[in-house]
Amino acid sequence: MKKFLVGIIVVLALAFLISGDNESDILVLATTTSVQDSGLLDVIVPLYETETGITVKYIAVGSGQALELARRGEVDALLVHDPKGEEELAKEGYVVNRQRLMHNSMVIVGPSEDPAGVKEAESAIEAFMRIYETESLFVSRGDDSGTHRLEVSIWQASSITPEENYLSVGSGMGATLTIAGQKNAYALTDKATYLWLKDSLSLVILHEGSEELLNIYHVMQVNPERFELVNDEAGKGFVEFMLSAEIQELIGTFGVDLVGEPLFYPAAGGR
């Protein structure tokens, strides 16, 4: 039995040898699925890696999980869209150097027949009330993501607690839209993901442009003074890089050739 255990340890040690990265040259970035699904980082990250020689590991998760990873010091930087949660995190001292990076708009999508009359709504809150009052089905992310948190805040603002005709699916944006499409239901989505998936869905945009639906992305560093394992330099460098004129311009044009309009609008410097 002893020999056997020694064998296991030797084998595991051998397995460890196949990873040979130097940790100081690595930046771990937590971002949201909406950013990953858009493909934006697949373009930006290689540029950053060539310029700095740093390897980026970007993990696409819901905003809730991304913020939790920062709270535990498991990542070096964040690119997320949950301003309320981020501000809390900054106040508690878990993140620093938080900068506005870009924005796009959330939209309310639904079946083209629009049984709830969302098209006539003048605000997102009113749209949600119409969906509720007509007992139309609404599909929610239900995964504590930035999109989900925005949705919850709109329900709260309308003083409604949806229970019936409300599906909380606990999935990413793409999966949620697919379910909404299959069920002829309403959903709140970021415009980028919707445009990306439009052709495979039977949903149309019914409400957009109201102020509550502005979807703002910030980039920030996890506080290196709080966590000794956090890569300070790489985090700072990444924030700077994302705000550089070159990348801001790239963000503003990304997606035009694919869906006819930019998926994100650069917003550096603003508040």
Add this chain to the structure above:
Amino acid sequence: MLSAGLKGAWEMLVSGDPVLYEIIFLTLKVSSLATMIALLIGLPLGVYLGLRSFPGRKFVVSVVNTLMGLPPVVAGLIVWMALSRYGPLGFLEIIYTPTAIVIAQVIIATPVVTGLTLAAIQQIDVRFQEQIRALGANQLQFLWVLVKEARYSLLAAVIAGFGAAISEVGAAMMVGGNIFGQTRVLTTAVVLEVSRGNYEVALALSFVLVFITYLITAALTSLQQKQYKWS
């Protein structure tokens, strides 16, 4: 729809897309390494459990059998907690690397190999075992005869172990991170393409995965069945 997937898979393979081949190569490297480690642990452990009796043996066997059904995502979560920066093994700095996926897959595949090995060994008639001993075999010869006797079932254990490793997605997602060019394997690539709404690409990748699994399983099966003819 299926034919579109097949066609897509074929076009992807012949186009020689380096990104695709990188993903295939990583998938094979990770899953075959994990299978080999699972075999190194699971075969001896299964043989040991199949032959020896000791206090608590029943309990160990029932644990092994339970772990055969361990959801990969649970294995992934445990490995993530252990390997994360501030986890107990964080100092190894292997979270979000292929090594982390290998470890998770080892945890998933080892009980499968152990359990099936145990079953294979136990199927051998006790009288046959006594006979080998009576013929004067030493311990090593004894084990060798047993393994030869159980070879078909043992190859099934290898195939099942490899299948468990290459097909899991929850753990690879969690501990590997599905990072482009670093830890993206076929299963996590499929999940990503589905979430991007690229159903055709996802389907084509699925066919590539099934095709590769088929090739390897077919090779193992032919090994299994070839020996069958000899005996």
